[in-house]
Amino acid sequence: MVSKAAQDTLTIDPVAMDIVNRVAAGCDLSGDLNFEGGLLVQGQLEGHIRVDGRLIIWSGASVRGRIRVMGDLYLFGQLGSPNGGPHDTSLECEGMVYVSKSGVSTGTLFARRLQMYEGAQLKGPFHTLQVNDRLPVLRDVLVQPPDAA
Template identity: 55%
Template sequence: MSAPTPPQDTLLLDPVAMHIVNRVAEGTVLEGTLNFKGGLLLQGTLRGEGEIAGRLVIWHTGQLQGRFRILGDLIVLGHLGGVTDDTDTSTAIECQGTVQVASTGVCTGSLSAARLRLYEGGVMQGPFRTLQRERLLPVLDTMA
């Protein structure tokens, strides 16, 4: 009898259901101040700074470098930061949602996010910080 196979995590991606309306194709390099309305499928390279108002999927061939704010979730199948064995100090990413680093994903930049899910085989070289939601006290009405 063979040993039972351990259960594997599966990451399903459906760009239409995820409202991904923008794409940077493999082989394309964009640099500068970049803002995307809606989700982004990154198959090429994005360098600079800016904001992605939706989910970001960094494909196996994709690379993100610089300072970016992501208003949705982040799925890393490729490279976040430089392609190096060390920390990329020039890359700082803030993700308002959940970061998922797949088994093929490599993060060498600084990462701040509400939540993190690291799949077996995924690499986290750079620092990670959990974003803390401000704890607001309810406003009390005073009677005059």
């Protein structure tokens, strides 16, 4: 008798998850972007991106650049360029990263925790953030001019 393994399930409820922003399928958005609340990406997103909530990258969608997520990341699509390396994209996640069976990451991930589902592809490096770790985003770092002698 062969027993079936229990199947993992990810439940996405945009209302309960405070997903109040959306980049729809067919849309291309790039630049220095800040989102208040959660974000659902179904199109293409690129740039310096800050999400003050959860980020959901849907199947068929892609996100590239320097990204900071203040909540959890749900990866069903592409993080980074399909042929890109770990320096192409970096994402810092203050919460948990969930990579589904259709999710692919070629970028560098920094997060407190990672959960991968069967079939998930993590092609770039993963670094665990400790409780007091917080990585600066380049534009958040104040550059001090050298003292004049």
